[in-house]
Amino acid sequence: MRAPPVALRRPARGFSTPALLAYLTVIALLALVPQLTHKPSLLHLWIMVFLAISQGAAWNVIGGYTGQYSVGHAAYFGLGAYITMLLLEMHQVPPWYGLGLAMVGAVLLSVIIGAITFRLRGPYFVLASIAVAEIIRLAALDFRDFTRGAEGILLSGIPPLQLGAHLTIRFVGKQPFFYAALALAVLAVSSNWVVQHTKLGYYFQAIREDQDAAHSLGINPTLHKSIALAISAALTAAAGAIFGLYVRFIDPNIVFSLPDVSVQMVLICIIGGIGTILGPVLGAVVLVLLSETLRNPGWLVQVGVLGEDSTLVDFIEQRLSSAHVLVYGVLVVIVILFAPDGLLGVLRKGLDRLRRRPGASAAPRAAA
Amino acid sequence: MIVFFQSLISGILVGGIYALIGIGLTIIFGVMRVINFAHGDLLMLGMYATWLLFKYLGLDPYVALVVTMPLLFLWGALLQKVIINRVLGALPQNQILLTIGLGLIMSNSVMLLFTSDYRILTTSYSSSSFSLLGISISQPLLYSFLVTVAITGVLFWFLQTTDTGQAIRATAQDRDAAQLMGINVKRMSVLAFGLGTALAGTAGALLAPTYYIFPQVGGPFTLKAFVVVVLGGMGSIVGATLGGVLIGVTESMAAVYVGSGLKELVVYVLFLLILLFRPAGLLGKSRA
Numbered sequence: 005m006r007a008p009p010v011a012l013r014r015p016a017r018g019f020s021t022p023a024l025l026a027y028l029t030v031i032a033l034l035a036l037v038p039q040l041t042h043k044p045s046l047l048h049l050w051i052m053v054f055l056a057i058s059q060g061a062a063w064n065v066i067g068g069y070t071g072q073y074s075v076g077h078a079a080y081f082g083l084g085a086y087i088t089m090l091l092l093e094m095h096q097v098p099p100w101y102g103l104g105l106a107m108v109g110a111v112l113l114s115v116i117i118g119a120i121t122f123r124l125r126g127p128y129f130v131l132a133s134i135a136v137a138e139i140i141r142l143a144a145l146d147f148r149d150f151t152r153g154a155e156g157i158l159l160s161g162i163p164p165l166q167l168g169a170h171l172t173i174r175f176v177g178k179q180p181f182f183y184a185a186l187a188l189a190v191l192a193v194s195s196n197w198v199v200q201h202t203k204l205g206y207y208f209q210a211i212r213e214d215q216d217a218a219h220s221l222g223i224n225p226t227l228h229k230s231i232a233l234a235i236s237a238a239l240t241a242a243a244g245a246i247f248g249l250y251v252r253f254i255d256p257n258i259v260f261s262l263p264d265v266s267v268q269m270v271l272i273c274i275i276g277g278i279g280t281i282l283g284p285v286l287g288a289v290v291l292v293l294l295s296e297t298l299r300n301p302g303w304l305v306q307v308g309v310l311g312e313d314s315t316l317v318d319f320i321e322q323r324l325s326s327a328h329v330l331v332y333g334v335l336v337v338i339v340i341l342f343a344p345d346g347l348l349g350v351l352r353k354g355l356d357r358l359r360r361r362p363g364a365s366a367a368p369r370a371a372a
Numbered sequence: 373m374i375v376f377f378q379s380l381i382s383g384i385l386v387g388g389i390y391a392l393i394g395i396g397l398t399i400i401f402g403v404m405r406v407i408n409f410a411h412g413d414l415l416m417l418g419m420y421a422t423w424l425l426f427k428y429l430g431l432d433p434y435v436a437l438v439v440t441m442p443l444l445f446l447w448g449a450l451l452q453k454v455i456i457n458r459v460l461g462a463l464p465q466n467q468i469l470l471t472i473g474l475g476l477i478m479s480n481s482v483m484l485l486f487t488s489d490y491r492i493l494t495t496s497y498s499s500s501s502f503s504l505l506g507i508s509i510s511q512p513l514l515y516s517f518l519v520t521v522a523i524t525g526v527l528f529w530f531l532q533t534t535d536t537g538q539a540i541r542a543t544a545q546d547r548d549a550a551q552l553m554g555i556n557v558k559r560m561s562v563l564a565f566g567l568g569t570a571l572a573g574t575a576g577a578l579l580a581p582t583y584y585i586f587p588q589v590g591g592p593f594t595l596k597a598f599v600v601v602v603l604g605g606m607g608s609i610v611g612a613t614l615g616g617v618l619i620g621v622t623e624s625m626a627a628v629y630v631g632s633g634l635k636e637l638v639v640y641v642l643f644l645l646i647l648l649f650r651p652a653g654l655l656g657k658s659r660a
Contacts, residue, residue, distance in 0.1 A: 073465045073468070075468075120644065120648065123648060124647060124648075124651070126464050126465075127407045127464050127468065128602075128647055128651060130407075130465070130468055131598050131602065131643075131647065132644060132647050132648075134595065135595075135599075135640045135643050135644050135647075136644065138595065138636075138640050139637055139640045139641060139644075142633070142634070142636055142637040142640070143637060145633065146631070146633040146634055146637070262591065263476070263588075263591065267472060267476075270469065271469075274469055327480060327484055329476055329479075329480045330476065330477060330480035330481060330483075330484065332473070332476055333473045333474070333475070333476030333477035333480060334473070334477060335473075336469055336470070336472065336473030336476070337455065337470060337473040337474060337477065340459065340462075340466050340469055340470045340473065341455065341458055341459070341470070344462075344466065
């Protein structure tokens, strides 16, 4: 008897036209945002959300779809930031070339890291991925001649980008970064879409479900894990590059951070819903809104949710500003204990329940 | 030559504490097959408990062990019973993330309570040292090492000879078989996590007189604990003891002969090499 090629947790659905239309509409609406508001704190919030979506979706390719829980993605994030910033500051290479080189660099690094870590499985893989990223962070701190060590790199300015004869983009204010981050988020989410619905992605998912079975069916696990890692690394490096250019200062403890980058990328997916297209999006929105609100509640006033003299803002600023990581921790524990499919899973279950309620129109349910 | 012996001695002294951290982690892993990423944060709690007792009650850190050890044992047992027990059969990745989450909660709660300022616990002997044949031995490090040796000895005695200790080892060897023999494996898990937590907390207490105390201090120790345990072989207590001392000596040698900024880098490289070429560790039996 001939078995089906791969066993999948969820039956894969093809590209559906309504979903694609909805996706394009959302992108178009988001692209209008900077035309509607110029409030810097709001645009900042969007940029952080887009970068977090990019990071989460990037990690999702290797962690969610291929099942390799790398907790060392800060290596690629930091590398991307450092390549772009160093080229710009030391050699005046414009960042749009720097970004490309950063992605190439990350792919090369991912090949090396993959060669080391993909021989290991489960917890040993996790530990090795952490060790590699920490080695890179410590090296970046120590080789001062090259990276300036803990002193970091402060960006003096970004040259304007000349597109054609008439369009010049000046990197002042938040608007250019908004579009750059949005473009990357779209690219990253689209990559998840592709991985979920194409043959290449089916290979990834087969390895996640059972590496040995996938191997015996003729899938080369090391090759496909390396491809997944390369995609993931390139996207992560691009996020790092845009992050560095946007905040204008990086040092090894920021961009190579284990808790703030590596762990956070995993948390975005876990909290939202791992191995799904919308999961990292949802996780990123929730995490960024929570952490940015606790860090700097001023935007609530600017949006008009709270009044100018609201005591809540003072309370948050004085008592909770350092608690944003605590919120991550609590969310992760709750999600793992009570909602292993993430917030997206909770939403789906809620919708299912609504539909099944007697009296509601009995819409045919998607295969569970 | 004197430099060599000096760094060898201080490496062994620090290594004793690393061993204690590693033994705690390895007991937890052995009995429950859970990799505890919150281990360093448990150590941090031990540090803060010691610091508080010293600051408000004037209790000497070594005397305070009679309070901090049981306190952390109870905390660990509670964590296991209420939270970690629920994921015993879950995917290892989820267990890892759960303990990462718990670690974040602990370190950030401490930060909210005590701010992220660096605290120092200065005893009358904090910076004094003995001199032996031209080698100076830090007093607090020596005391800590002696306490470590004593605790490790008691622990070996407990695990080898008492009924409960044997039950814990049996559970670590084969959970199902142990259960069939009438061992209450759930209770053993609670005991093991409590024990592991108490050992991590003790290591924190022993480090408190010579180390900065701050909420994020645990992270590097979590990693170091993994290095120690993987080096010795996951689940092997003798291995963890040996691994701790080896890592301590490696670090202090690397600090002298390679550069102090690179000592941790050397340790992680060593860790990777062991993972790749001897994944069962120096003393462990190959399981995977």
